[in-house]
Amino acid sequence: MSVAAPYQIGIAVAGCGYWGMNYVRIFSELPESRVVAVCDQRTDRLKEVERCHPTARGTTELEDLLIDPTVDAVVICTDATSHYAIARRCLLARKNILIEKPITTAVNQAEELAALSESNRVTLMVGHTFIYNAGIRKVKAYLKQAPENIYYLHARRTNLGPIRRDVNAVWDLATHDIAIFNYLLDSVPEWVSAVGGKILRNCREDVGFVCLGYPHNVLGHIHVSWADPNKTREVVAVCSDRRIVFDDLNGREQVRVFDKGVRAVPTEPLNYGECQLQIRDGDILSPVVEASEPLKNQCRHFLECVRSGTRPLTSGWEGRDVLKVLEAIDQSIKLNGSQIEVAKNGYSAHIAA
Ligand SMILES: NC(=O)c1ccc[n+]([C@@H]2O[C@H](COP(=O)([O-])OP(=O)(O)OC[C@H]3O[C@@H](n4cnc5c(N)ncnc54)[C@H](O)[C@@H]3O)[C@@H](O)[C@H]2O)c1
Numbered sequence: 001m002s003v004a005a006p007y008q009i010g011i012a013v014a015g016c017g018y019w020g021m022n023y024v025r026i027f028s029e030l031p032e033s034r035v036v037a038v039c040d041q042r043t044d045r046l047k048e049v050e051r052c053h054p055t056a057r058g059t060t061e062l063e064d065l066l067i068d069p070t071v072d073a074v075v076i077c078t079d080a081t082s083h084y085a086i087a088r089r090c091l092l093a094r095k096n097i098l099i100e101k102p103i104t105t106a107v108n109q110a111e112e113l114a115a116l117s118e119s120n121r122v123t124l125m126v127g128h129t130f131i132y133n134a135g136i137r138k139v140k141a142y143l144k145q146a147p148e149n150i151y152y153l154h155a156r157r158t159n160l161g162p163i164r165r166d167v168n169a170v171w172d173l174a175t176h177d178i179a180i181f182n183y184l185l186d187s188v189p190e191w192v193s194a195v196g197g198k199i200l201r202n203c204r205e206d207v208g209f210v211c212l213g214y215p216h217n218v219l220g221h222i223h224v225s226w227a228d229p230n231k232t233r234e235v236v237a238v239c240s241d242r243r244i245v246f247d248d249l250n251g252r253e254q255v256r257v258f259d260k261g262v263r264a265v266p267t268e269p270l271n272y273g274e275c276q277l278q279i280r281d282g283d284i285l286s287p288v289v290e291a292s293e294p295l296k297n298q299c300r301h302f303l304e305c306v307r308s309g310t311r312p313l314t315s316g317w318e319g320r321d322v323l324k325v326l327e328a329i330d331q332s333i334k335l336n337g338s339q340i341e342v343a344k345n346g347y348s349a350h351i352a353a
Pocket of ligand 1: 014016017019039042077078079101102127129172
């Protein structure tokens with residue numbers, strides 16, 4: 001359902017906790033939208049929103065949003081395990097939805113939602129925020145210059161919590177990195193191998209080490225932790241001719257390009273099969289990265305998709321692709337790191353394009 005031009009898109013935010021409040025702020029700031037309603041099970045959260053945004057009606061009942069004709073779109077920012085049920089009700093009521101990561105906690109649920117959004121002609125976008133991060137876009141622009149040179153990617157996302165009560169640290173944190181890797185490589189992994197630890201003795205993994213096998217022998221590695229006092233938010237691409245570092249915590253040099261690398265080159269034809277290593281050693285560059293708030297970029301893209309009816313860059317299908325990897329990781333962790341194939345069927349057309 002696309003919406004005509006000068007009209008301000010009516011937004012409702014379901015789940016006004018830590019992250020949901022950012023959506024309330026941004027959609028209130030953007031001239032193309034207005035926040036008309038908010039929904040949360042906790043009345044203290046509703047009171048807090050109503051105090052700062054008096055035009056947003058607060059309710060504890062999702063149904064109130066669904067029957068409200070001024071609500072064009074619902075942002076679902078509740079706990080991951082509640083995403084599917086809330087999203088399904090919104091889509092059946094023909095509301096556009098922006099759903100936080102992970103889209104759901106099961107691949108079949110994500111596929112159902114993606115298909116439902118298409119059959120009901122409403123937008124479904126997943127909040128894979130880093131795809132809207134100018135630094136990650138910059139890294140992609142560099143990698144696109146010579147994708148054949150990529151050796152491997154690795155990511156670190158560690159901190160002391162915040163610990164979630166419904167999903168483990170891999171589903172909470174590695175979701176970002178899998179979405180980033182898929183985006184940077186324009187592909188999805190063929191296999192995974194992962195180990196996890198329940199260091200803090202809760203019932204879910206609070207630390208995970210994940211290896212991913214992408215096409216053309218490109219490797220990925222992700223380290224996530226809720227139990228590490230050193231906060232990191234880093235993605236590194238190692239290529240034969242350069243090393244590119246994205247550090248989300250470095251406000252001054254978010255991306256750095258080390259013009260250094262090593263590649264194996266064949267020696268004389270007589271020494272068939274032998275190689276020598278060629279080392280490249282150049283400068284370190286800090287490219288300019290446009291200063292913009294990733295979540296605001298993401299919200300703008302959502303409004304544009306609702307208006308035009310076009311498929312978001314991070315649609316339900318991209319969300320589903322990430323879940324396929326997460327489900328394979330779960331299996332691998334249960335089997336102490338065994339290599340598990342990632343299900344291939346129904347590959348996202350967007351990433352393939
Ligand atoms: N994209 C990002 O960078 C990013 C960052 C943080 C959180 N998140 C995601 O945002 C979502 C929320 O995370 P958070 O940190 O804000 O959690 P939170 O616990 O602070 O907030 C969740 C809110 O949802 C409410 N809620 C739960 N179930 C509900 C229901 N059925 N109906 C109405 N309200 C309900 C809770 O009362 C709470 O206020 C999660 O999916 C999380 O993964 C994404």
